[in-house]
Amino acid sequence: MAKEFRIGLLPRIGIAIVAGILIGLFAPDWLTRIFVTFNVVFGQFLSFAIPLIIVGLITPAIASLGRGAGKWLGITAGIAYLSTLLAGLLALVVGVLVYPYILSVGNIEDQGNPEDALLAPFFKLEMPPVFSVMTALVLAFVLGVGLTITKGRALYDATVEFREIINKVISTIIIPLLPIYIFGIILNMTVAGEVFRVIGTFLSIIVLVFALTLVVLLVQYTIAGVMNKKNPLVMLKTMLPAYVTALGTSSSAATIPVTLRQAMKMGVSEPVAYFVVPLCATVHLAGSTLKITSFALAIMYISGIEINIGLMIGFVFMLGITMVAAPGVPGGAIVAASGLLTSMLGFTEPQVGLMIATYIAIDSFGTATNVTGDGALAAIVDKLSAGRFGSPRPVVIDRVSTDGEAEA
Template identity: 55%
Template sequence: MKGFGLLARIVLAIILGIAIGSIANEWFIQLFATFNGLFGNFLGFIIPLIIIGFIAPGIGSMGRGAGKLLGLTAFIAYSSTVIAGILAFLAAKSIYPTLLKGQSLLAFADPTEGLRSSFFEVEMAPPMGVMTALLLAFVIGLGIAAIKGEALLKITTEFRDIIHLVIERIIIPLLPFHIFGIFANMTYTGQVSTILSVFAKVFVMIIILHLLYLLIQYSIAGTLSKQNPFIMLKKMMPAYFTALGTQSSAATIPVTLKRSKTLKVRESVADFTIPLLANIHLSGSTITLLSCALAVMFLQGDMATFSSIMPFILLLGVTMIAAPGVPGGAVMAAIGLLETMLGFGPTMVSLMIALYLAQDSLGTACNVTGDGAITSIANSLSRRKKLTETDKVEAL
């Protein structure tokens, strides 16, 4: 499987899981139940460390830079991410009752339910709770930014590199086997047809939402900069397709930077905002995560309310900071919130990972293409603000 990309491995794992699950005996299912239990426990252990590793250096490094432009860009990016989440919620709320009709009342219990317990279990208690990790990450990150702590920033950055290695060398390579076990179990218990049907429908809805949101972003950017939004979008297409191949906002930065400079923005603004946005603007990933999470919840007959989902969206926009450095990093960073705020169990988390990774490249492409719009908006607003301040000086 070494020559396969992550998406190909996920798809192959799903296909093999369905095929083998339909003919496997209970002993084989129990074997993978053991593996899934160990892997799930390890995920539970590493989640608080992922949160600290991603958020602390992300916030700490954001506190350095070009002053007002940094604040303006970060505010626009965070607002865009939150609005994307709200759009995904409203779409799911209105579309899922029809799109997933007849499937909401189906049982969505743990696929291993009814089977014997795994051969053995290994307890892997997390070093701290998810909310404790979030608070600690915020305190450390804000503290680094406030005191300009170079030494502490270096420590947290190196810790983030360690977490990246854990994700890249352990979690990502083992995920296909975990997903294989989940789909084999679901096939064994007769639940797989429901999941595949949901996969296809939600996949199409997510693509439509991505395109719609990009159109909204560029309509705003085009209005402020007095450009045609469709022409602006066309100029950013090389970045979109590069992100489809790399599955990484960070790896696409050179192309995104080059294309964003064709949108009539100042070079100094683009040089600063594009690398920043590659780590903090996650509108496409947010649409994907919300759509997938709400679909999984809908299968249980549980449709979240706006008041219950809004805190999740607000925290998600912060939790995913710096996650784009790793393919699938956004969903890894979000697992803790899914468990604590939306009540996801191990099986639901596994399905979320499968749903998300199956189209991670599309979410990344939406993020990257949207960076051009955010850069144009920041350029227009910062220029307008500068002109206003100049007018006031002249009036005096």
């Protein structure tokens, strides 16, 4: 019997992005609103599922570590925060050196929030999460570390079974529907015309930021490659599906299933992947920090605001912490950072609106840098642990294969 032909996840996502742009050029509003309605419902489901994914993956991963769980939790979080800080400081240094030559001081036109121009869904279906992302992280840490101390078998078995449920949700619902979700996002933004308008305003900054994200990824994977004695470019190529998925979802948390799969395909051990990837999806925000710092600095230059280097360094440090509280949804990082823009940098409402407009229009590139970097961090932790994570307690775990199907 001939093997059934399947289109892989990466080509499906690429098709969804191209189709969204092309169809968006002539699609009627009613057709667009159908996909917008689907996206709202699916987005609500993602918001509901993301905290459960974090608890379901991180808790048994920590519990399987045994003694020393707190140590590796601290090491992983420390590496992620260091990576985030260095990316933000890189953006600050490059901006201070380059912006005076490519930007001119003047008044900023209030372009507003691009979300105001997007078409509305036919209806909304609310699916409030059981708890927030931060609550999920704390709960996963408490349960996981607690299980390493008490060695309770019943509760551990329950977390493993819950992980199996989460894996089924990922492989049978989230992964198959991701291309449609991405298509809807691109379609709506194309119909609204917001992407091209905002990108045209800051084209030079966008090009610079994109180049900086590539530098960050190359540095991360060079370090990971040297430590693991692997070709950094081959490792980076393996993580490409995660990068492309994040381009469409604009959410590190929503891309966890793909990032997790590609990290293990890259050679990261299963216990480390299950521990590091969901954790870094929330605490590793190198791309987002780089992007927000770059655009905030650009708006300050254009507005004629005096640049205080000490204040900007403090802003970067606080930004890395504040965005951890960002919801695992598209645009969450800039929403969480808006308070810092106002309180620390003195941004006015129009300036914050311009930040939101620019960030949302190209949100996906920073997020893609975040999730792709998670693979490098997982490889680094895997090497540092040198097998100390051990093997998970015997359990059959459903993985997500490269074409989005479940496999034993």
